[in-house]
Amino acid sequence: MTIRALPPAVADAIAAGEVVERPASVVKELVENSLDAGATRVGVEIRGAGKTLIRIVDDGAGIPSAELRLAFQRHATSKLQNLSDLEAIGTLGFRGEALASIAAVSDLEATTSGRRLHLRAGALLEEGAAGPAPGLVIEVRDLFANTPARLRFLKSDATETAACLAAVQRYALLYPTVRFRVIVEGRTSLSTDGHDPLASVYGEAVSREMLAVDHLNVTGTVSPPKLSRGTRDAMLLAVNRRPIASRTLAFALEECYRGALERGRYPVAVLNVEISPEAVDVNVHPTKREVKFRDEGAVFAALQRAVRSAIGAGEPARPPEPAAPGPSSERLLRQLEIQEPPPAIDPQLPRPASAGGFLRPVGQVLDGYLVAESPEGMVLIDQHAAHERVLFNRFQSRLEGAPAVSQHLLMAMTVELEPALAAGVADHEAELRSLGFEVEPFGPRAVRILAGPVETPPESLEPAFREVLAGLRARSADDALASLACHSAVRFGDALDLAEQRRLLQEVESLSPDITCPHGRPVRLLLDWQQLKRHFRRNY
Amino acid sequence: MPGPLGQALQAVSRAISARTTLPILNNILVSATDQGLVLTATNLEIGIRKLVPAEISEEGSTTVPARLLTDFVSTLPDQELSLDLDASTQTLGLRCARFDTHIKCIEAEEFPPSPRPDEGDRLEVPLEEMLRAVEQTQMAASTDEARPVLTGVLFQIQGANLTLAATDGHRLAVRKLTASRADDIEASLIVPARALGELGRALKGEGSQLEIIISKARNQVFFRAGSAEVNSRLIDGNYPNYSQVVPTKSSTVVSASTTDMIQTVRAVSLFAKDSANVIRIKTGNGGLVLSATTNEVGDSQAELDAGLEGTDIQIAFNARYVLDALNVLEADKVELLFNGPLSPGLIRPPGEEDYVYVIMPVRVAM
Numbered sequence: 021m022t023i024r025a026l027p028p029a030v031a032d033a034i035a036a037g038e039v040v041e042r043p044a045s046v047v048k049e050l051v052e053n054s055l056d057a058g059a060t061r062v063g064v065e066i067r068g069a070g071k072t073l074i075r076i077v078d079d080g081a082g083i084p085s086a087e088l089r090l091a092f093q094r095h096a097t098s099k100l101q102n103l104s105d106l107e108a109i110g111t112l113g114f115r116g117e118a119l120a121s122i123a124a125v126s127d128l129e130a131t132t133s134g135r136r137l138h139l140r141a142g143a144l145l146e147e148g149a150a151g152p153a154p155g156l157v158i159e160v161r162d163l164f165a166n167t168p169a170r171l172r173f174l175k176s177d178a179t180e181t182a183a184c185l186a187a188v189q190r191y192a193l194l195y196p197t198v199r200f201r202v203i204v205e206g207r208t209s210l211s212t213d214g215h216d217p218l219a220s221v222y223g224e225a226v227s228r229e230m231l232a233v234d235h236l237n238v239t240g241t242v243s244p245p246k247l248s249r250g251t252r253d254a255m256l257l258a259v260n261r262r263p264i265a266s267r268t269l270a271f272a273l274e275e276c277y278r279g280a281l282e283r284g285r286y287p288v289a290v291l292n293v294e295i296s297p298e299a300v301d302v303n304v305h306p307t308k309r310e311v312k313f314r315d316e317g318a319v320f321a322a323l324q325r326a327v328r329s330a331i332g333a334g335e336p337a338r339p340p341e342p343a344a345p346g347p348s349s350e351r352l353l354r355q356l357e358i359q360e361p362p363p364a365i366d367p368q369l370p371r372p373a374s375a376g377g378f379l380r381p382v383g384q385v386l387d388g389y390l391v392a393e394s395p396e397g398m399v400l401i402d403q404h405a406a407h408e409r410v411l412f413n414r415f416q417s418r419l420e421g422a423p424a425v426s427q428h429l430l431m432a433m434t435v436e437l438e439p440a441l442a443a444g445v446a447d448h449e450a451e452l453r454s455l456g457f458e459v460e461p462f463g464p465r466a467v468r469i470l471a472g473p474v475e476t477p478p479e480s481l482e483p484a485f486r487e488v489l490a491g492l493r494a495r496s497a498d499d500a501l502a503s504l505a506c507h508s509a510v511r512f513g514d515a516l517d518l519a520e521q522r523r524l525l526q527e528v529e530s531l532s533p534d535i536t537c538p539h540g541r542p543v544r545l546l547l548d549w550q551q552l553k554r555h556f557r558r559n560y
Numbered sequence: 561m562p563g564p565l566g567q568a569l570q571a572v573s574r575a576i577s578a579r580t581t582l583p584i585l586n587n588i589l590v591s592a593t594d595q596g597l598v599l600t601a602t603n604l605e606i607g608i609r610k611l612v613p614a615e616i617s618e619e620g621s622t623t624v625p626a627r628l629l630t631d632f633v634s635t636l637p638d639q640e641l642s643l644d645l646d647a648s649t650q651t652l653g654l655r656c657a658r659f660d661t662h663i664k665c666i667e668a669e670e671f672p673p674s675p676r677p678d679e680g681d682r683l684e685v686p687l688e689e690m691l692r693a694v695e696q697t698q699m700a701a702s703t704d705e706a707r708p709v710l711t712g713v714l715f716q717i718q719g720a721n722l723t724l725a726a727t728d729g730h731r732l733a734v735r736k737l738t739a740s741r742a743d744d745i746e747a748s749l750i751v752p753a754r755a756l757g758e759l760g761r762a763l764k765g766e767g768s769q770l771e772i773i774i775s776k777a778r779n780q781v782f783f784r785a786g787s788a789e790v791n792s793r794l795i796d797g798n799y800p801n802y803s804q805v806v807p808t809k810s811s812t813v814v815s816a817s818t819t820d821m822i823q824t825v826r827a828v829s830l831f832a833k834d835s836a837n838v839i840r841i842k843t844g845n846g847g848l849v850l851s852a853t854t855n856e857v858g859d860s861q862a863e864l865d866a867g868l869e870g871t872d873i874q875i876a877f878n879a880r881y882v883l884d885a886l887n888v889l890e891a892d893k894v895e896l897l898f899n900g901p902l903s904p905g906l907i908r909p910p911g912e913e914d915y916v917y918v919i920m921p922v923r924v925a926m
Contacts, residue, residue: 423924424923425836425838425922425923425924426922426923427730427878427920427922428902428904428920428921428922428923429729429730429920430727430729430732430802430920431729431800431802431805458923471920471923474837474838474878474922475836477702477704477706478702478707478728478729478730479702479707479729480704480706481729530856
């Protein structure tokens with residue numbers, strides 16, 4: 021077998037694969053081009069899941085007729101002139117690959133500045149004059165017709181269509197003043213009006229609830245905790261209005277909702293980080309979805325601060341305690357090997373006297389749920405989850421300096437520990453003490469518990485102590501607090517008398533209605549009066 | 561007639577648990593015997609039996625839904641009631657005054673057989689004293705099933721000496737009494753506190769003596785007074801050696817009026833909600849100062865006249881533990897003995913040795 025240089029058409033098709041892997045990539049590249057050209061209106065038409073036709077029409081600067089042919093050569097771009105420009109990329113596109121790559125795998129026709137160019141599989145078919153329309157029109161037909169392998173790897177038409185739409189949605193959300201219109205198989209699927217893309221993408225109801233984020237260089241909008249999604253799909257993160265995929269920043273965002281959202285629920289967010297182009301490298305991957313920050317820790321912290329101040333300031337009252345950012349984000353930063361102090365906790369907002377409204381005890385069902393009446397309707401409360409949250413907050417405040425209250429034991433309790441854990445007792449004595457534990461060493465692999473938190477029943481003291489210690493050793497104060505709260509809370513199945521119910525409800529009143537237990541499970545369920553009326557058809 | 565029958569039905573119904581998976585346990589076994597009408601209910605852990613005097617024309621038994629029978633009988637006028645069972649249909653006919661009623665029953669054979677004491681060890685104690693001793697200890701037992709032995713009250717029997725002790729790990733109650741008659745036995749039993757809680761209702765007014773019978777296998781205990789009986793299974797396990805935690809010396813002795821102290825602790829503890837019910841007790845100015853604070857609620861402080869001996873002290877307790885003791889003290893005055901802010905406190909009727917209640921203090925960091 022002899023080695024030969026690939027014919028240009030083959031080489032182009034291979035290179036194109038990196039940029040153009042599916043119809044949605046074509047849409048993304050072309051929309052980016054339009055935005056870079058300063059378009060205020062971008063129309064996208066998709067037929068046959070983008071395999072039949074992708075048509076982009078914009079009112080941007082277009083391509084000067086003399087340069088039209090050059091634009092379709094690989095590494096031809098107007099956006100970059102020398103290597104130093106690469107250090108500070110201010111446009112979405114810059115590699116000069118997009119148009120050439122798309123042209124290599126399709127039948128492409130471009131019309132701009134009175135000229136028309138028609139290429140097939142990268143080869144020029146015809147070039148000629150056209151009507152003097154503003155902007156640029158690009159029609160991509162028969163995508164991947166010459167690369168059947170790629171075609172076979174595409175997912176179902178519905179999936180590919182959805183991906184195309186999602187690609188446009190991302191830019192629509194990030195460029196609110198640009199009017200986007202997407203037509204799929206002849207029907208309008210998205211139409212933004214130039215000021216509220218959220219309403220067009222997620223609907224009026226969502227748009228109304230969203231909270232504005234504007235804090236230093238982080239802008240956008242995030243959902244209040246009560247609005248959440250089952251996937252991360254609605255979490256849009258961008259750097260300099262370029263959508264990015266960053267697990268770190270996604271984590272930073274999710275952390276802000278920790279304790280307010282159930283596990284597996286994610287916020288809706290559109291967040292853009294404005295950052296000096298030198299501080300970020302977008303040239304990591306051909307599709308530019310991944311970026312590298314010079315100082316990821318700082319971006320992480322800025323994003324968290326911005327989101328926290330937005331959800332903290334939201335109406336109605338947001339969870340009174342910021343969802344403990346300290347230890348876990350600290351852990352993450354350490355993984356990233358960034359020598360940055362953990363993001364500071366925003367000053368605690370004053371706790372509203374009765375964030376969730378007055379709760380009148382009605383009774384208990386299944387020895388597990390409290391039934392109460394609130395001004396909004398009937399409320400069911402998971403007694404264990406609610407008590408866990410109340411105690412978690414209380415223990416947290418003790419860890420942060422509120423006076424410790426420890427109940428001494430009649431008989432000290434000897435607890436055998438693995439040597440590693442036993443060694444941790446001395447390291448964490450201060451924290452253990454502030455939570456109410458008083459322990460003394462008892463040989464190399466045991467300790468004696470002399471006192472425990474007042475709230476923890478003596479029978480639960482030993483398991484609680486073990487888990488708190490394990491949590492502290494793993495540098496997760498949240499885990500430690502959650503374990504302690506769990507062992508100290510009333511259990512599902514405990515019959516509570518009216519006085520106990522009233523007492524627990526009073527404590528729940530001061531919590532935000534959206535609050536979850538420390539493990540993320542919901543605390544309350546509201547059946548509002550309207551719902552009840554509707555159900556019982558009391559329509560008067 | 562319905563008067564005594566109604567009361568007996570209510571007493572035995574206490575053994576029926578609200579949620580049982582065995583439907584027959586929702587019924588009361590009603591037996592017509594040569595002694596009278598015997599009512600029995602059980603949840604397999606606790607059984608309660610009462611005898612109601614009745615004129616029996618034919619012996620027989622069946623099981624009747626407890627709730628329905630109890631509710632119905634309680635509405636009947638105080639007139640003669642006659643019961644007759646149609647054994648073939650298991651239908652119990654009740655006739656009283658204007659009422660003619662039939663209740664569907666389940667065969668007596670389905671009812672779990674009650675344990676019998678047969679030849680167990682016995683001792684006899686004055687009933688009222690025993691009921692008081694139970695009241696004074698039972699509340700200190702744990703309600704958490706995680707350590708079953710602590711959900712019971714320890715009965716230590718040494719000849720005629722009977723000691724009841726209960727603890728949940730934070731407080732301890734110990735009561736001594738003397739048997740009026742006893743076999744020469746030594747035994748340690750752990751009786752479920754819940755079973756003891758039923759003694760008062762089931763046995764009150766049934767004569768003056770209580771007979772305690774321990775089954776030969778030492779797994780059941782029977783409390784008998786007059787014609788009533790409460791039986792319970794015993795909790796298996798070793799009770800912790802509590803005697804070492806009863807303080808033997810004190811540096812501060814306080815004596816106060818029991819009712820004043822109850823009232824003061826109750827009032828002040830309303831302000832101890834957030835800090836898990838912690839009240840502070842301070843000596844000084846010829847009395848006690850009780851106080852509690854909750855950040856979001858407010859604070860309260862009250863003075864209480866008291867006799868003081870020894871050094872001044874400031875100590876904190878869970879208010880509920882203090883109240884539990886004061887409520888069962890049955891003495892006008894209460895004596896509190898302390899030996900420093902982190903050592904156990906002792907509550908007892910002044911000068912008495914038969915009852916002690918020990919509470920561990922709470923340390924409140926300032």
